[in-house]
Amino acid sequence: MSHIYAGINNIRVCLFYIILFQYTVIMKKLYLFLITITLLTSAPKTSIIFMIGDGMGPAYTTAYRYYKDDNTTHKITPTVFDTILKGMNSTYSHNSVITDSAAAATALASANKTDNGIIGLKDNHKEKIQTLLEVAKKYGYMTGLAATSTITHATPAAFIAKGGHPRNKEAEIAKDFFIKTPDGKLKFDLIMGGGEKYFAEAFADFNQTANEYGITLYRNGYMLEDIKQFPFMAFTSYDYPPFAIDEKKENKYRVAKMTERSLNLLEGKPFFLMVEGSQIDWCGHINDVACAMAEMDDFAQAVTHAKTYVDKHPNTLLLVTADHSTGGLAIGDMVSKNESKIEQAKTYTWYPEVIKKIKASSYVIAKALRESKDINMTFQTYTSITLEQDEYLQVKEAITNKEKVRVVVTDIINSRSHTGWSTLGHTAVDVQTFAYGEGSQKFKGFMDNTDIAKKLFEVLSNK
Numbered sequence: 001m002s003h004i005y006a007g008i009n010n011i012r013v014c015l016f017y018i019i020l021f022q023y024t025v026i027m028k029k030l031y032l033f034l035i036t037i038t039l040l041t042s043a044p045k046t047s048i049i050f051m052i053g054d055g056m057g058p059a060y061t062t063a064y065r066y067y068k069d070d071n072t073t074h075k076i077t078p079t080v081f082d083t084i085l086k087g088m089n090s091t092y093s094h095n096s097v098i099t100d101s102a103a104a105a106t107a108l109a110s111a112n113k114t115d116n117g118i119i120g121l122k123d124n125h126k127e128k129i130q131t132l133l134e135v136a137k138k139y140g141y142m143t144g145l146a147a148t149s150t151i152t153h154a155t156p157a158a159f160i161a162k163g164g165h166p167r168n169k170e171a172e173i174a175k176d177f178f179i180k181t182p183d184g185k186l187k188f189d190l191i192m193g194g195g196e197k198y199f200a201e202a203f204a205d206f207n208q209t210a211n212e213y214g215i216t217l218y219r220n221g222y223m224l225e226d227i228k229q230f231p232f233m234a235f236t237s238y239d240y241p242p243f244a245i246d247e248k249k250e251n252k253y254r255v256a257k258m259t260e261r262s263l264n265l266l267e268g269k270p271f272f273l274m275v276e277g278s279q280i281d282w283c284g285h286i287n288d289v290a291c292a293m294a295e296m297d298d299f300a301q302a303v304t305h306a307k308t309y310v311d312k313h314p315n316t317l318l319l320v321t322a323d324h325s326t327g328g329l330a331i332g333d334m335v336s337k338n339e340s341k342i343e344q345a346k347t348y349t350w351y352p353e354v355i356k357k358i359k360a361s362s363y364v365i366a367k368a369l370r371e372s373k374d375i376n377m378t379f380q381t382y383t384s385i386t387l388e389q390d391e392y393l394q395v396k397e398a399i400t401n402k403e404k405v406r407v408v409v410t411d412i413i414n415s416r417s418h419t420g421w422s423t424l425g426h427t428a429v430d431v432q433t434f435a436y437g438e439g440s441q442k443f444k445g446f447m448d449n450t451d452i453a454k455k456l457f458e459v460l461s462n463k
């Protein structure tokens, strides 16, 4: 009988192996099937439009709302910023509660706090940072930077420069644009902004350098329609571009133009695009409210373009913030050293109508006044303000000094519009976080500027 049992046992063993084999085959098939399903259904990449209003503290977006409002009605119309507000973020740097643009941009570009003046290095001044733009490139995104400053200026530079160069060494920063990724790729596909001069300084023959890297150069200012192929650098000016308020009519909305064209070119591809409204800050540093509002108007239109893009392409995140606030802008009169103005500083009034009529920056008005034979008429032409006798005397007294007369111009415009400023530098006030589209809920409430970058890194890695 034992051979019969042995035979049955053999059959059992045989069956066991057949079943095991078939089970393995089925599991393999199931495994391949699941992988295919995962690949087919895995979330597509989320594109990021990261917009930074340099110096755009909360007083700027508020002032802009009243500046833009139709004063014939009592209802105040919300701005595009009001429609996408999510929270606030702190901006302190590693060595000061008041950050500069270099440390703030390093925080926003890489989630690292560093010292004021430092770009591309961590707080130990040795370790190089990894930026959102670089990580985006690693994950196969198209990458771009657009700014109204030189493209080698602190904010755009922080997304690409690595050497820890002082922020004013723009030719050194220009060289870093050509450091390739570990797999030999250019870090950027799209560059729009001013400052070709720094690339010309950095390279013996910049045309040839661009050619070696396969980069097309465009030099048609804000005529961006000619751009046909990636990668490219479109220089809007050789040196520093002018303020929006001083630009030719067709170029006043240049952040908006650059944003619209960039999105147009990148449409349909996963991308990381940083757009900076660079000069809001510069108007703040010179306490020029009309200059600041013109920059805000341009930036607001750029944000509107980006928001419309998100509406049409839901798989996109729009993040808007500032790196810090500049000038301590107050929507209310400043305390004047002038006895006769003390009562004015207690009034509850702000006159955006005065600001709307200003036709140029204080630099341009000061220059015109110095070249003019009729101070009253020139002032009137540029500002629609009829000078009082004491104001006229202030201008006349300062007329031989370029900077002094410019300061008098801003003093008069600030006083007439009841606009206050507390500093020529930056302030430590928190700035707003605006977000719209895919993943925008992550940015609600209070956070630090480094948290914004951390969350954007998460978006890029699809977490």
Ligand SMILES: [Zn+2]
Pocket: 055, 101, 281, 282, 285, 326, 426
């Ligand atoms: Zn600044």
